[in-house]
Ligand SMILES: *[C@@H]1O[C@H](CO)[C@@H](O)[C@H](O)[C@H]1NC(C)=O
Ligand SMILES: *[C@@H]1O[C@H](CO)[C@@H](O)[C@H](O)[C@H]1NC(C)=O
């Protein structure tokens with residue numbers, strides 16, 4: 001017993017020394033080597049060796065009256081009764097910008113078609129587009145303003161939710177907050193909330209089946225997507241994702257899911273809503289801010305290998321059989337929707353031979369010796 005105990009102590013000692021060594025190397029190299037690799041190493045060491053995000057909550061907590069300034073924008077377009085009197089499985093927010101009409105129409109007639117989902121999958125999914133206000137200076141050649149065009153579009157489809165803040169990259173966190181507040185006041189009974197980019201493809205039949213399973217098991221604290229662990233804040237001023245030390249002081253972000261598309265259960269959505277009431281939302285990277293909110297309320301994300309994050313799925317029926325999301329689809333969305341929901345997919349990918357064939361195909365497509373931004377190799381064996 002005694003020997004064992006000593007051995008454990010020794011192990012811990014070695015671990016501690018390694019930690020110190022890594023950290024001191026990191027410290028020494030700090031200024032000279034501040035490139036991408038080093039910042040990832042620093043951030044990873046921080047995430048896995050230090051990993052105390054409890055201080056985040058305290059230092060970013062602000063009085064409620066001040067936090068309100070991030071959420072009390074006027075609604076320019078709204079549908080308060082969108083979810084009323086219905087059992088909504090999934091409330092799906094698509095983050096869009098005023099000028100992306102084409103993308104919205106493509107989604108409406110493919111994976112985001114509520115009527116199709118209701119008729120063929122037998123569940124209620126609400127797809128709404130969230131956006132801010134267009135720049136007033138922008139006007140189309142025929143004299144119609146973007147806002148008039150949006151009002152017209154909303155008249156046809158009734159699915160735009162718009163608040164009176166400028167629609168811009170640096171206001172994405174306001175858009176995130178708007179989603180959780182809208183759900184809280186207009187659709188709190190939805191079982192799941194999803195947030196997605198407007199250039200994403202969602203395999204709705206696969207997703208619905210999966211969420212029905214999860215819902216049936218009564219799972220709570222559910223947050224799923226492509227997880228970023230120990231990601232470092234980018235300190236180079238040329239980057240789109242530049243974050244100043246003033247805005248975020250630490251070496252690594254808490255774990256979060258890629259903003260391209262992720263799902264949370266209703267209980268998590270409510271907790272995030274509560275967190276937004278007292279947090280400083282000036283950090284404009286919306287998925288990171290989501291990670292901070294979740295951290296404050298003790299929720300952590302789980303990886304699902306068929307959520308692609310920023311990656312794009314290979315075009316193959318063996319992939320269509322299991323995919324959830326794939327990023328970067330605009331022109332090809334109609335074709336992909338047809339191919340991915342074709343009855344042949346399930347036929348060919350089932351049975352012993354079908355499964356063997358698909359495993360081989362997926363290994364060939366996903367387990368490349370070089371990096372391809374798509375599903376991970378693990379997905380081949382699922
Ligand atoms: C949505 O699906 C329904 C039924 O499948 C179809 O009639 C309708 O045209 C579709 N809507 C769009 C915008 O394509
Ligand atoms: C965000 O929206 C607010 C309110 O419309 C606006 O004043 C501000 O300039 C916007 N910020 C950015 C960075 O676009």
Ligand SMILES: *[C@@H]1O[C@H](CO)[C@@H](O)[C@H](O)[C@H]1NC(C)=O
Nearest residue numbers: 062066246247248280282283
């Ligand atoms: C929120 O954080 C920003 C820095 O990102 C800071 O300038 C601002 O004063 C903070 N707001 C409050 C209310 O503390």
Ligand SMILES: *[C@@H]1O[C@H](CO)[C@@H](O)[C@H](O)[C@H]1NC(C)=O
Nearest residue numbers: 057058061275278279296297
């Ligand atoms: C911050 O943490 C405290 C205690 O850990 C908790 O009571 C509080 O709700 C958290 N704040 C937010 C905004 O979640």
